[in-house]
């Protein structure tokens with residue numbers, strides 16, 4: 001891999017987009033390498049992922065403008081699909097993904113962060129969808145996910161005006177969950193990931209699926225999705241051990257990491 005690094009730290013996998021000369025902009029090769037990296041994650045030994053960008057200036061400064069500049073209509077659509085397919089894989093990935101946004105998150109950078117489950121950022125982070133200034137629409141899910149995350153009115157304002165926002169405003173509108181000094185960001189992401197990794201892994205995966213799938217349908221269907229995923233947790237060793245520890249009032253055991261059990 002030229003542009004993606006992957007490090008395993010216990011139960012947590014850290015994916016770093018590493019193309020600092022272009023502020024980690026997403027060209028086709030980066031997208032392909034990211035896709036292959038996700039395919040290679042060991043789901044039996046990993047419980048959470050962190051996605052970040054190399055360096056202290058940029059998370060991802062967008063899709064690669066040089067590569068896009070000469071595309072035809074058909075090629076533009078295909079490029080959009082290429083990004084969308086990888087981002088959807090990330091969004092529906094069986095494990096929770098935390099975006100540690102360490103600087104510019106513009107265009108495709110804002111969009112990839114929105115495909116993650118949780119976003120936290122450094123105090124120098126800048127978010128935005130500047131595409132209309134380049135004569136295009138957001139093309140890797142921005143028109144869809146931003147509206148779902150911050151509401152249609154705020155999303156339309158950001159997208160129509162192409163105005164970038166700073167970390168504090170991203171926090172205020174609910175685009176990020178928390179803002180940290182740059183040097184504390186990765187530790188905070190790792191701490192959050194470790195907190196997730198301590199929980200019963202089948203239950204965490206089922207929560208992700210229940211929330212994601214439920215948001216796509218009406219409430220009557222959504223609660224049925226929840227019921228099935230709730231039921232799916234029963235008879236697992238995690239459920240037996242988790243509830244058993246509570247009932248036995250065994251605080252030591254309660255704090256123990258329940259080992260991953262295949263269904």
Ligand code: CAA
Nearest residue numbers: 021022023025061062063064065106107108130138139140
């Ligand atoms: N694509 C390709 N190269 C990029 C890039 C991008 N999106 N963003 C930055 N770079 C490159 C620059 O061309 C420059 O390369 P050279 O050194 O070879 O000239 C290098 O990264 C450093 O960038 P700057 O010199 O511009 O750095 P700066 O600190 O002056 O500015 C910035 C930083 C404000 C982020 C500026 O680089 C910028 O505006 N980048 C473009 C942001 C953007 O418009 N993103 C949206 C892209 S469209 C998109 O993403 C579509 C979609 O939805 C799929």
